[in-house]
Amino acid sequence: MDITPLQQISEDQWRLPPTGKMRVPVIFYADRALIEGMDDKAGDQATNVATLPGIVKASYVMPDGHWGYGFPIGGVAAFDAAEGGVVSAGGVGFDISCGVRCLLTGLRASDVEPVKEQLADALFARIPAGVGSTGQIHLDDAELTAMLSGGARWAVDRGWGSREDLDRIEEHGSMHGAEPQHVSQKARHRQRNEMGTLGSGNHYLEVQRVVEVFDPHIAYQLSIAEGDVVVSIHCGSRGLGHQIGTEYLREMAIAAAEHGIELPDRELACAPLRSEVGRRYLGAMRAGINCALANRQILTHLTREVFSDVLPQAELPLLYDVSHNTCKEEEHIVDGVPRRLFIHRKGATRAFGPGHPELPEQLRDLGQPVLIGGSMGTESWVLAGTAEGMALSFGSACHGAGRRMSRHRAKKQWRGSKLIKNLAHRGIIVRSVSMRGVAEEAPGAYKDVRAVVDSADRVGLARKVARLEPMVCIKG
Amino acid sequence: MSYSLPMSSWEHFPHEADIGVRGRGETLDIAFEQAALGLTAVVTDPDLVRNDEQVAITCEAPSLDVLLVDWLNALIYEMTTRSMLFGRFEVNIDGLRLSAKAEGEHVDRQRHEPVVEPKGATFTELRVSRDEEGQWVAQCVVDV
Numbered sequence: 011m012d013i014t015p016l017q018q019i020s021e022d023q024w025r026l027p028p029t030g031k032m033r034v035p036v037i038f039y040a041d042r043a044l045i046e047g048m049d050d051k052a053g054d055q056a057t058n059v060a061t062l063p064g065i066v067k068a069s070y071v072m073p074d075g076h077w078g079y080g081f082p083i084g085g086v087a088a089f090d091a092a093e094g095g096v097v098s099a100g101g102v103g104f105d106i107s108c109g110v111r112c113l114l115t116g117l118r119a120s121d122v123e124p125v126k127e128q129l130a131d132a133l134f135a136r137i138p139a140g141v142g143s144t145g146q147i148h149l150d151d152a153e154l155t156a157m158l159s160g161g162a163r164w165a166v167d168r169g170w171g172s173r174e175d176l177d178r179i180e181e182h183g184s185m186h187g188a189e190p191q192h193v194s195q196k197a198r199h200r201q202r203n204e205m206g207t208l209g210s211g212n213h214y215l216e217v218q219r220v221v222e223v224f225d226p227h228i229a230y231q232l233s234i235a236e237g238d239v240v241v242s243i244h245c246g247s248r249g250l251g252h253q254i255g256t257e258y259l260r261e262m263a264i265a266a267a268e269h270g271i272e273l274p275d276r277e278l279a280c281a282p283l284r285s286e287v288g289r290r291y292l293g294a295m296r297a298g299i300n301c302a303l304a305n306r307q308i309l310t311h312l313t314r315e316v317f318s319d320v321l322p323q324a325e326l327p328l329l330y331d332v333s334h335n336t337c338k339e340e341e342h343i344v345d346g347v348p349r350r351l352f353i354h355r356k357g358a359t360r361a362f363g364p365g366h367p368e369l370p371e372q373l374r375d376l377g378q379p380v381l382i383g384g385s386m387g388t389e390s391w392v393l394a395g396t397a398e399g400m401a402l403s404f405g406s407a408c409h410g411a412g413r414r415m416s417r418h419r420a421k422k423q424w425r426g427s428k429l430i431k432n433l434a435h436r437g438i439i440v441r442s443v444s445m446r447g448v449a450e451e452a453p454g455a456y457k458d459v460r461a462v463v464d465s466a467d468r469v470g471l472a473r474k475v476a477r478l479e480p481m482v483c484i485k486g
Numbered sequence: 487m488s489y490s491l492p493m494s495s496w497e498h499f500p501h502e503a504d505i506g507v508r509g510r511g512e513t514l515d516i517a518f519e520q521a522a523l524g525l526t527a528v529v530t531d532p533d534l535v536r537n538d539e540q541v542a543i544t545c546e547a548p549s550l551d552v553l554l555v556d557w558l559n560a561l562i563y564e565m566t567t568r569s570m571l572f573g574r575f576e577v578n579i580d581g582l583r584l585s586a587k588a589e590g591e592h593v594d595r596q597r598h599e600p601v602v603e604p605k606g607a608t609f610t611e612l613r614v615s616r617d618e619e620g621q622w623v624a625q626c627v628v629d630v
Binding site: 049051052076077078079080083100103104105140141142143144196199200202203209210211249252253255256259260263264275276277279412413416417418419443444445446447450 | 498499500501502503504505529548552555556559562563566567569593594595598599600601602603605606607608609610612627629630
């Protein structure tokens, strides 16, 4: 991206002043190399977001920002309903509440190494992954409604997990304000056989090793130390969320003019928070969040079953569960005044700082764990929210590396079978139904996640706690 | 990846996170059929799909480009809820109404090696128009 129009505030903070129809500036949190590596379209999209009614302070781009849909991926924006602010179906995206959860195991890498192949096979057999896989849980309409209202709490009530899990999930496992009556029959139908499935694309389940600790105090409090083994699950609200996104995006794109909203890009489809469609979308989208939370909870249960067979000494309590495609109503201090705002995070992780009342008591002094996903050969990270981040970005941070190469190019450049062989040489076992899928998700198709995390840490969005490397990867 | 007959073709075009599908044809109907083949090719090689079963699809939209998004999203819905892949399409567009037949079969994970499941067709890079040679082009980015 051309950085000429940007004002540099610090090494990792840049400002595009408002011009034309922009109501607020765009703030980029990234170092020079990351910004120069961003597609121009990511900058255009962040500029478009800055034109939307009721936007507060700025349109933000996280260090992993890249070209998305309407919003850039890695985009954060807050809206005030009282000032005509909007909710954007495009700003949340198709995979509502896609996110990452991390489970502790109490195991050391040396415990897992001897049974790594067996563990990979057992996980691959048990976790439904990829196109054409179906879950073992089939919900009738009444149960589906209960799931959409209750989220992970519903799953725990059905025996898939424990009460202790719930405190380690955003919203304590159940998104308030879900309105399942605004989720269409088509969306429900798409979910009928998809509960407890991983999906495909960049979704995965990984057994990971903690390779480096940066903040020993927080790491200790989170019960992670170098050489420990954890399990990370990256997936979202499956077909139900995709269908909600599809339907509301269309409706909002067509109705925008009626609401007096000039859309610079139809994919930015949005509606006033206080409009009928805006309210309906919020209710449906929150139900979609619950679907994602329930789905990750069921996958957690399946993972625990596999570990109890293969490594019965393991216990898998939840470290934390984050969502990175959401719009949530939160209280933030703006210029010294507390305000209720609707924070869109599109490919951005909530990163509440220490002392935030939403955090469970055990984590309150530490700041929220921020889980940054990798892909097969690339590392993942645990960060923690900071007090500065609350002011910098409405308590938001990056979510992953972001692609540097399209799927189109990646599949031309790599062969899945060869990649799997090379990763095996590095001690990383990959199981996937699709070799082309592996090629499209090749580690080399992603940016350097370390540069992204370093930038987030330097500027204060979140602090580095630990770095994780994959041992086993089940690709969706 | 691309495939072409003299008067019709589909291709993928790059998007940083996902993938674009583009159909071309002498008529609007053909361009929509080709875009649908491009959608199938996001998941698997369309030539691997046996056309054993038929599904009827209709949609209506306020404009031609939204009709393309609706058409591809209708296919995504049928693909996911029926666990099917489609290899042949017959599209009839009358004004802003589309009626179509999609032929295909159930996903066979060994034979099709499905790559990725499309989540939805988007308004990003959405275009339905004639190019300078008079050929219809129907394209958009698909979120996967």
